[in-house]
Every structure is written in structure tokens, then in C-alpha cells.
Amino acid sequence: MLESALYRSAVALRTALIGKELIRLNTPLSAGPLPEVGSTIEEVRCHNKSIEIVWDDGMVLETQLRLLGGWHLYRQGEVWKKPQDSAHVVVEVDEWVAACFNSSSVETYRDFDPRRHPLLGTLGPDLRSASADIEECVDRMMGYEERDETISEVLHDQRIMVGVGNVYRCEILWACEIHPWAQIGTLKRAECRELVQLAHEMLQSNYVHPAHKSAEGVTHELAAYGRQGKACHRCGDLIRVAHHGEASRVLYWCPGCQTAHQPLVRPNFTPLSIDRDGMYVDQHPAAQMFMQDVISARGNSQHNTH
CATH class of the missing domain: 1.10.8.50 (Helicase, Ruva Protein; domain 3)
Known part of the structure; x- marks a missing residue:
């Protein structure tokens, strides 16, 4: 994924997700800990070739993106451009669903404090x-x-x-x-x-x-x-x-x-x-x-x- 496209994706995700409570998170490629339903998304970080979503309980979702990988953002009920079962990550909040496709890795962890x-x-x-x-x-x-x-x-x-x-x-x-x-x-x-x-x-x-x-x-x-x-x-x-x-x-x-x-x-x-x-x-x-x-x-x- 090109750096400019990475930043654009991060901006879109921030606008849609920050301050919203988690309704559903699906990460079939990750077996790590998950944020609780109802926890609030407070940051979306982007660096190198990864995008991270951070919740208020300290949980972090990190997605490493391939050249053809990326995040899609859909309003609730909107038709997806790709099959839903091919998404590596699905983050659902009020009004929006964010889906990540073709990621090279998906990891969840807690910010160390x-x-x-x-x-x-x-x-x-x-x-x-x-x-x-x-x-x-x-x-x-x-x-x-x-x-x-x-x-x-x-x-x-x-x-x-x-x-x-x-x-x-x-x-x-x-x-x-x-x-x-x-x-x-x-x-x-x-x-x-x-x-x-x-x-x-x-x-x-x-x-x-x-x-x-x-x-x-x-x-x-x-x-x-x-x-x-x-x-x-x-x-x-x-x-x-x-x-x-x-x-x-x-x-x-x-x-x-x-x-x-x-x-x-x-x-x-x-x-x-x-x-x-x-x-x-x-x-x-x-x-x-x-x-x-x-x-x-x-x-x-x-x-x-x-």
C-alpha cells in the first residue's frame, strides 16, 4: 500500500471511528486478546506500512498492509465492494463498518504501561x-x-x-x-x-x-x-x-x-x-x-x- 494511500485511509478511519464505542470486532487471523464490546476507540495510528486502532482500555489492533491491501469504510447497510468473508478485520461502530483486506498480518495486543x-x-x-x-x-x-x-x-x-x-x-x-x-x-x-x-x-x-x-x-x-x-x-x-x-x-x-x-x-x-x-x-x-x-x-x- 502506497504511503499516501495509507495516510488517506488513516484519516478516513479516524473520522469514522474515533470516539465511537465498539459494537463488533472480527479478527479471524488473530488469536490475541480483544477489546471489550462497548470500549471506545480513541486513536488511529499510521506508520511504515501499518495502521493501528487503539481503544480506551489500552488494546491495540495492528494491521500490516501489503501492496494491494487496505481498509474499506462502509456505512451501515451499504453494499461491500469485496466479499465480507474475505475481510481480515471487521470493526463495527455506530453508523460505520471498517474492513481490512489483504493484510500481511493482524495482531492485537495491549499497549505496555x-x-x-x-x-x-x-x-x-x-x-x-x-x-x-x-x-x-x-x-x-x-x-x-x-x-x-x-x-x-x-x-x-x-x-x-x-x-x-x-x-x-x-x-x-x-x-x-x-x-x-x-x-x-x-x-x-x-x-x-x-x-x-x-x-x-x-x-x-x-x-x-x-x-x-x-x-x-x-x-x-x-x-x-x-x-x-x-x-x-x-x-x-x-x-x-x-x-x-x-x-x-x-x-x-x-x-x-x-x-x-x-x-x-x-x-x-x-x-x-x-x-x-x-x-x-x-x-x-x-x-x-x-x-x-x-x-x-x-x-x-x-x-x-x-
């Missing part, structure tokens, strides 16, 4: 369980060894609690008005308990009613996740997005009202948008990733000419 590796520490309580021990989670947060670690990373640390994916992390921090780069050492016990309790309630609600539950007072959509460039439901400021943490996961937050424990110096992070007035930023996160690809491609081109 040492904080979420079950063999590197004792797992915390599973908040997906109705009987999860909230106070034990709070105790683990209060006793967190790295006191300057950000609360965003702590919420993803499975040694503290299990079950909080990236969507819930963004929503919980927004609901509690806590800055995503707040250091865990600055939070009081009551604030930690509020975060854990809200995470538990959201996860339990989602299991009873299979749709992501956002903060109280926000209906029909999420409060922060996937809303880059849109007005905050609470203060009207614009939601921002960036990569953050060791696993470089996408993080959404509101700079206008998520100000509790805001650090004077922000830890290193990778912005997904060009630093300009948010009013002129495309609201779809796929647009930000496309601009990053354009900037990267231009940089490589300039480097090769010297």
Missing part, C-alpha cells in the same frame, strides 16, 4: 464489582509512594484500582473539578474518596445500562471525553486534549473549571493540537491527529532535503 501490568504489583480492588472495597482504594491512594505523580496516572494504576479506563478517567476528573496534572500528594482523603466513589458509581451504572454514564447533569453525551474544542457544560471554556503519561494516552479536560490542585509547572505532555485559539480548532479529535501527521511529514521532508 508498567503501572497497569498485573505482574508488577498486587492488583487493587476491581471497581466493576458491586462489592469493591472503596476504602482500600483510598488507602492505596493516600499511601502512594510517588507523591508527585499526577492523579491522572494514579487513576490508571491497577495497583490502586481496576476498571477505570481512559473515558472514565476523563469524566471522573471533570466531575470532581480536579486538574488532571494535580499531584496525588496534594489531594486530601475526602477528595480521593470522592474520585473512587464516583468511579465505582459510573462503572456500576454502565453495567446496568450499557452506555457510558457521565457526570450528574450531563445527558446524552460525555462531559469531557471526545469533546475537544467544544464548550464545557459547566463553565463554557473549551475542552482541551493532549497525550499524557508513560503510555501517552489521550486525555481531555477543561482548563476553565478543572482547577483544583492545579500545579504551577505542568509535567511533560504532548499536545494534540497546534497552539492557537481554540475557536478555530476542528472539534473532531481526528483532525488534531491529522495535523500532527502533516507536521511530522513536513518535518521529515525538510530533513531529507538537507
